[in-house]
Amino acid sequence: MSKIDFVFCVHNHQPVGNFGFVLEEAYTKAYFPFLQVLSEHPTVKAVLHNSGALLEWVKSHRPEYFELVRRLTSRGQLELLTGGFYEPVMPSVPDADKIGQTRKLTEYVEQNLGFAPRGLWLAERVWEPSLPGALAAAGVEYTVVDDSHFKSAGLADRDLLGYYLTEDQGAVVRVFSGSKRLRYLIPYAEPEETLAYFRENCSEEGGRLLVFADDGEKFGVWPGTHSLCYERKWLERFMVALEQNSQWVRTVTFSEYMSEHRPLGWVFLPTASYAEMMEWSLPVEAQLKYGAFLARLKERGEAGEYESFVKGGFWRNFFSRYPESNWMHKRMLFGRRVVASAGGRAITPELRASAMNEVWRAQCNCAYWHGVFGGLYLPHLREAIYRHLIRAENMLLDAERDVTSLAGLAGPDSPVLRTDVDGDGDTEVVLSNRESAFYVSPAGGGVLVEADHRGRELNLLNNLARRREAYHSRVEPAERQEEDGKVASIHDSMSAKEAHLDRFLKYDRLPRACLLDHFLSPGVTLDEVVSDSFEELGNLTRAAYSERPAGRKGEILMFASGAVRCGGTRACLSVEKALSVPQRGAALTVEYRLRFEEALQSEVLFAVEFNLHFSSPAGAGALVENRSSVRSELPLDRPAELVGPRSLRVTDGNFRLTASLFVEDATRLWHFPVETVSLSEGGLERVYQATCLMPAWSLEPGLREKTVRIGLSLDEDRPERVSGTDSGEVKARISR
Secondary structure, eight states: OOEEEEEEEEEEEEOOOOHHHHHEEEEIIHHHHHHHHHTTTTTOOEEEEEEEHHHHHHHHHHHHHHHHHHHHHHTTEEEEEEEEOOOOOOOGGGGHHHHHHHHHHHHHHHHHHOOOOHHHHHHOOOOOOTTHHHHTTTTTEEEEHHHHHHHTTOOOOOGSSEEEEETTEEEEEEEEEEEEHHHHTTTOOOOOHHHHHHTTBBSSSOOOOOEEEEEEGGGGTTTTIIIIIIIIIIIHHHHHHHHHHTTTTTEEEEEHHHOOOOOOOOOOSSBBBOOOHHHHHHHHHHHHHHHHHHHHHTTTTHHHGGGGGOOOTTTTTHHHHHHHHHHHHHHHHHHHHHHHHHHHTTHHHHHHHHHHHHHTTTGGGGGOOSSSSSSGHHHHHHHHHHHHHHHHHHHHHHHHOGGGGTTTTTTOOOOEEEEOSSSSSSOEEEEEOEEEEEEEEEEGGGGEEEETTTTTTTTTTOOOOOOOOGGGGGHHHHHHHOOOSSOOOTTTTOSSSTTTTGOOOOOOSSSOOBBBBEEOOOTTEEEEEEEOOOOOOOOOOOOEEEEEHHHHHHHEEEEEEEEEEEEEEEEEEEEEEEEEESSSEEEEEEEEEESSSOOOOOEEEEEEEEEOEEEOOTTEEEEEETTOOEEEEEEOOOOOEEEEEEEEEEEETTEEEEEEEETTTEEEEEEEEEEEEEEEEEEEEEEEEEEEOOOOOOOOTOOEEEEEEEEEEEEEOOOOSSSSSSTOOHHHHHHH
């Protein structure tokens, strides 16, 4: 009789920083019911991976899950995998963290679930050829990737019915191939279709293996799957089908299969991930061409023969596609260096390990990329990355008062740090004290790229620009899509959570930083500001600034030269930009000195763009004060133009923080919510990213020189206050 072996491998994970109700829903709808059904079919074996981030939540909130897992492993029905504890994409973190995070999860599983894992779940199946060394050093014997990895190395489906050896510099691991065909059949097709695929791959001699390895969320969380799997009993019917056909379909674990079968040989896999991930990582135009080419192959009936030779990008491309992701990643590596190099008697090995664990939390992959899942587009996931990085630094600062040993993180003796944070060859400047840290990029236009409030463990510049995505071309068709009752894979379906999302398809020319400087026509409209379609009259927005010696501690002084188109002429000017922080208090003072070589021929507006991240535009109350000291409430959830503002104070009840912006002598101020249209497993949705505040000053004809002063202060739980610090230093300094 022809036979086949089958590994049923399920991976469960929730991002660090995800909402508690999301974890509760995933647990209730997918994680626990899956194991309940499995437990009722003791002859069906499976392999399970839970990330450490998820296990921590389960242990605190749903300990019965641990009891069920222990019961299933004790009777040999379930094999458990290890992995990076906080689910990092392994190639994106240092080898020491690959090893450390894997050992941490292995020990956690052994101590809490009584099982010693031999294999590893590779986050997002992102493989690079140098991985075997770190995996082997962490005690990993095998891992599972996708068939696309093997096909990129030239192998065909018939070559993938087992496992292979691979190595790097003598470190050897075994690699299994997960079937893409099975990922699309399970659970969307009837069980009989999966059995038919099994029959296609059987052999009389036996020993062939098919592997399903995919997300556990598709068994209850993804749209329509809870009804499919449990109300319509797909999972129960699949288990019964496996039992009834056990004479020729044998469910096995990876370890069981390895104990009975030798490897098929050696394989050396190229850099790869699953096919969809490699497509998502491409730039938009390349994605569209990639999709069109695949469609052409399918129309010609040649996809099966040639699709394996069509390959997208690779995971690290997300760092070039999204500058915000790249900064966050390099900021994580910078935070890691701070923790690793911190000196001082109070920095004990235990404290350093605890701080490094916070950095490990910030390595969770979900916030760094975007595909069919919200990922990078979800602000709360990015918030979590920064929260854990700031928390790691706070732990060191709380313990060690000799702040000069902490790489310039804070303190009156070292308030200015110059270092290349993001590794691009240009120096960033960090202005900091015990309450805050402001990251400045002189070479990038003298802009502010990060503003940390240490007490709230919050980066107020956790922003994301509006940019074109390949799926935006399908926004209108998604709104017209009708339900037909059939559950489709999230890779094959698209719906919209809101009608007329095309109205919000606006694209930004630059990342949403702070202190972006614009020279504009006095006739610029609010709509042009909101859509980022205004004409730029100057060339200083992203000009490289040079530093000059500053006059006092806690200050940096930057200088650049440029020109402004004004009344048909070209007016040359120099811009001096001074930024400073006080010794105490989360505040930043900015002073511009504009000097024109000749008097202006006509009026020009000088505008300074701020993009501040709040929890939501509706949840953040705003109070504006004009030049006559008249205060009024201001809604931030829709665009508006203010005339003659003096200050704007935004109180965010969720963040328990008040941000005050002082704009001395500003002529007007535009504000609007920065909202993106992005894709998640639930469909297309509008997501708030930041609030743009853009004050502008009129530069009148005949003007040769202008000084502009701005103050930004961040206060904890003090909504009644308007001034920036206890001494009122910010307000005083911008009025000098």
